[in-house]
Amino acid sequence: xxxxxxxxxxxxxxxxxxxxxxxxxxxxxxxxxxxxxxxxxxxxxxxxxxxxxxxxxxxxxxxxxxxxxxxxxxxxxxxxxxxxxxxxxxxxxxxxxxxxxxxxxxxxxxxxxxxxxxxxxxxxxxxxxxxxxxxxxxxxxxxxxxxxxxxxxxxxxxxxxxxxxxxxxxxxxxxxxxxxxxxxxxxxxxxxxxxxxxxxxxxxxxxxxxxxxxxxxxxxxxxxxxxxxxxxxxxxxxxxxxxxxxxx
Ligand SMILES: NC(=O)c1ccc[n+]([C@@H]2O[C@H](COP(=O)([O-])OP(=O)(O)OC[C@H]3O[C@@H](n4cnc5c(N)ncnc54)[C@H](OP(=O)(O)O)[C@@H]3O)[C@@H](O)[C@H]2O)c1
Numbered sequence: 001x002x003x004x005x006x007x008x009x010x011x012x013x014x015x016x017x018x019x020x021x022x023x024x025x026x027x028x029x030x031x032x033x034x035x036x037x038x039x040x041x042x043x044x045x046x047x048x049x050x051x052x053x054x055x056x057x058x059x060x061x062x063x064x065x066x067x068x069x070x071x072x073x074x075x076x077x078x079x080x081x082x083x084x085x086x087x088x089x090x091x092x093x094x095x096x097x098x099x100x101x102x103x104x105x106x107x108x109x110x111x112x113x114x115x116x117x118x119x120x121x122x123x124x125x126x127x128x129x130x131x132x133x134x135x136x137x138x139x140x141x142x143x144x145x146x147x148x149x150x151x152x153x154x155x156x157x158x159x160x161x162x163x164x165x166x167x168x169x170x171x172x173x174x175x176x177x178x179x180x181x182x183x184x185x186x187x188x189x190x191x192x193x194x195x196x197x198x199x200x201x202x203x204x205x206x207x208x209x210x211x212x213x214x215x216x217x218x219x220x221x222x223x224x225x226x227x228x229x230x231x232x233x234x235x236x237x238x239x240x241x242x243x244x245x246x247x248x
Pocket of ligand 1: 007008010030033034038060094129130
């Protein structure tokens with residue numbers, strides 16, 4: 001089956017392309033690096049020729065409010081129109097668990113806009129909402145560092161390995177469209193401050209992590225369960241300590 005992976009050069013996309021190829025599919029990595037740009041439409045029609053499924057795991061280069069909204073709206077519109085013209089039968093997109101609870105952030109307002117365009121289109125679809133990736137632990141720490149101290153709220157989080165995300169997206173991409181949202185999460189829950197403290201300690205990063213209920217996460221006020229998936233979510237198997245040991 002020909003499966004086009006938009007954002008196929010990215011963190012999730014590159015893992016997904018490899019997994020699909022291992023399973024015998026014709027997986028095509030499509031992104032500006034390979035001449036396919038969903039913002040301008042360049043190379044899209046050619047890439048989608050003969051494709052049964054399109055998986056969108058692209059991300060906006062800028063997370064500034066207007067730029068990220070423009071990215072997800074324009075690229076999703078262009079992609080869905082090209083899929084309709086090419087007769088693609090399944091659009092799969094990667095989104096984020098809790099998106100509708102995180103709308104204080106322009107990034108998540110753009111992800112909801114992306115989801116709504118997909119729901120309103122005529123293409124059968126599956127939206128996969130994943131929790132935060134382990135790979136972003138250092139990025140969250142860096143973003144929240146002030147005077148060498150990191151303040152984060154003790155909200156619950158159920159992060160997962162990018163490898164498990166790619167496996168889940170791949171499983172859904174080769175199955176029938178669910179025409180709805182599927183949630184995937186990690187095997188364990190943490191407190192956000194505890195997760196970052198543990199991740200930094202394992203890298204011998206000396207920054208102090210302070211549990212601070214008033215601190216913000218990507219500019220968002222969290223209380224308790226905004227970042228955790230529903231009980232029905234399917235869970236990855238790679239534990240944080242296992243991932244830390246492997247990525248050391
Ligand atoms: N971070 C999290 O914890 C988390 C959790 C759940 C879901 N997600 C979602 O996961 C998705 C993938 O994230 P990621 O971290 O794997 O992304 P990433 O590593 O930043 O990769 C982004 C990809 O998007 C491509 N891209 C950028 N502009 C494009 C354009 N105009 N046309 C086509 N492709 C374009 C890039 O291509 P080039 O390399 O060619 O520039 C790259 O392949 C995102 O949609 C994000 O919302 C993230």
